Amino acid sequence: MSEPVVTTLIPTYRRPALLARAIRSAQAQTYPDIRIAVFDNASGDETGDVVRTLAAADPRITYHRHDTNLGLLGNYNFAMRHAATPYFSFLADDDILSPRFYEEALQGLEANPDAWFFAARTLIDNQVVGVRQLAGRSWRSGRYEPGVETVLHMIAEHFIGTSCLFRTRIVDSIGVFEPCASDRNYVIVAAAKHPFIAAESIAVQFTIHRGSVSGGAVRDEEAPIALDATYVLALHEELDARLAAEGVLSGEDGARIRRAVWRKYRADVWWAVLTKSFPARRTRDLARFAAERKRYRFSAAEAMLLRLLTLVTRARPVHRAAAWMLARAHRLLLLRHQRDVPPLSEAAA
Secondary structure, three states: OOOOOEEEEEEEOOOHHHHHHHHHHHHOOOOOOEEEEEEEOOOOOOHHHHHHHHHHHOOOEEEEEOOOOOHHHHHHHHHHHOOOOOEEEEOOOOOEEOOOHHHHHHHHHHHOOOOOEEEEEEEEEEOOOOEEEEEOOOOOOEEEOOOHHHHHHHHHOOOOHHHEEEEOOHHHHHOOOOOOOOHHHHHHHHHHHOOEEEEEEEEEEEEEOOOOHHHOOOOOOOOOOOOOHHHHHHHHHHHHHHHHHOOOOOHHHHHHHHHHHHHHHHHHHHHHHHHHHOOOOOHHHHHHHHHOOOOOOOOHHHHHHHHHHHHHHHOHHHHHHHHHHHHHHHHHHHHHOOOOOOOHHHHHO
16 A cells, blocks of 8 residues: 555544544545544544444544543644644545545646645535535636735635645644634635645535534534634634734735725624524623624624614514524525535536
């Protein structure tokens, strides 16, 4: 067997059945020289047995179990620091890889030895809403250089981190994930510093389901966060600070980038309020956002709307009706942009 060139990093926590599916998608890569490294965040269930069964038939699979739960951020960063091949990618335990992802990515990176990562589209299988979408539609295949237009484009539509193949040396350049554990911020900073290759092919199927934070799960043992205004604010503050530290926000171009960061914040924070906080009846959160509107960058009119939403959450029949209407509007909005996205098996063919 040849020396592995790519490591598939799979952090996992209590999803043994989905994990097996993720591992098999890595095993099915048309590029064979890989290591599949599973990092179990002290699941305490049958996860270890599932991985050991698969590893018995495939020596490319390795398994590490933490003695204690490191949290989502700790597990991902531990995995990143232990990538020992020239390239690595992340694979969430509930996602699956397209079979030719590594083959195509390595072709692009080997033809561009000074490019630091490869990024492709992501098929988002939103099982909560019942739609499929593509992330990364606005990007065209080719090489991109760091610069204001690249950064603005990435802020407007970032590549999902699991659809990227990184040169392992990127950890020496920009480090590991910061406290928000945001792959979006990581990819934006990487694009602000280094050339990369983009492709219009699909790399990964990203699954949104009830058990995932993006699907509505709130504050579990591994990821004690909620997709609410507090997290969205912290996410954008973290990005702003990191881009400033990298010298990206200086001058007129830097001012354009900073404005784009905070325009995106306004869109993201209301998306979180209307699709996460309000439907989940997080009354205290909504009241806090209104009371601390300046901290959260809400206008006085927006604070009034938040107070109205707070009152609605307390009236259960009214809230149920309003939440149903919002859910329908959410689904219709997503369906409008679905554009007949095929399943991964068809998209990869």
